[in-house]
Amino acid sequence: MTNKSAATLLKVVQSHDAGDVMNFTMRKKALDRERNRSVSRLSVDSAQKNDRPAVIVIDSKMTPLEASTLLWECNVMGAPVFNAETETYIGMFDARDILSCVIAAHREFVAMGGHHHNPGEDTHAVSDVDIHIDDHKTRRELIAKALQHIKISTKPPSPGAVTVSYLAARNPMTPFMTKDSSLLDVCKVLACRQKHRVPITDSSSGKNVCTGIISQSGLVAFIASKCPPGSLDVTMADAGLDYKKNVVKIAGDASASEAFELLDSHRLSGIAVVDEDGKLIGNTSARDIKNAVMDAGRTNMDMDILSYLAHVRQSQLMQNDKYPSCHVHEDATVGHVVNLLAKTGYHRVFVVDDDMKPVGVVSFADIIKFFIEKGGE
Secondary structure, three states, X not given: OOOHHHHHHHHHHHOOEHHHHHHHHHHHXXXXXXXXXXHHOOOHHHHHHOOOOOOOOEEOOOOHHHHHHHHHHOOOXXXXXXXXXXXXXXXXXXXXXXXXXXXXXXXHHHHHHOOOOOOOOOOOOHHHXXXXXXXXXXXXXXXXXXXXXXXOOOOOOOOOOOOHHHHHHOOOOOOOEOOOOEHHHHHHHHOOOOOOEEEEEEXXXXXXXXXEEEEHHHHHHHHHHHOOOOOOOOEHHHHOOXXXXXXXXXXXXXXXXXXHHHHHHHOOOOOEEEOOOOOEEEEOOHHHHHHHHHHOOOOOOOOEHHHHHHHHHHHOOOOOOOOOOOEEEOOOEHHHHHHHHHHHOOOEEXXXXXXXXXXXXXXXXXXXXXXXXXXXX
């Protein structure tokens, strides 16, 4: 018996190439810009400032903090790093790569601002360091110094500086894809756990030039738009989409620093947040990593994760940022899961039982493996 949902998804992928996704993404971004201009009534000058090149390229001489800021300004999570001297691409810089640096900065901040020289005095809590202490360093000054200590805002060749080149080299831009590459080949690359985007290159000039990026979120939006209505109306269980697996989760009263440490250790962008009964009450996303980096430690990372997220989401709110709940029940259809991934831009959807307790998760990589393995059955 043919697996209808998997076969539909596979047919869509086999019928298109990388160039089709790039054109779809460009049109979608153009429509989004026009919509935002209409809503915001932006002036012509300010609207032109929001027009970004098709591909954001990071100069290898940038510091990781500068590179991350560029990504956030362009509302993307990763971009290729280019060495102008050697005229080569080093790899992909992913903003998740400096999450560990943010965590280290928080620890450094606590160590630097949480100790007194006078015997018998109590240690300051992080939230109390807004008060001038010791040599009258304010919280902002301490955070700046902590960031400097871990060398993510320091220009090389300063000893110990963490460079964009070093971080990008861990994510090589291979295999090279072109706009004529089959979409199935692109999907096979993105099925790898640590691959979130595929660079599209043009070598007609004799050198590989990056002309576009296909991200997981962009690809799932394209696929969802091409599936005929009703073609994915089969439950996950009936379709054979494996969703039951261990869910990485954290208690709602855990600190933000603990949550980000968990994210970093598992190399994830999203984890489930549960209450004392184990019920899903929230989740983190890649945008929250962005907000944490842009916040630069100004918000107390020892506050509980939900309060922290509420604070930095509000303070770092951008026009296109949305934070929808991202979960489905066990009787959800494949179509509902695919459309939810497409609409939210999240990399995974949590699956909950009737008591709202997470029992599984479906990532875009799971969707790819599903239609590649079962689409021909």
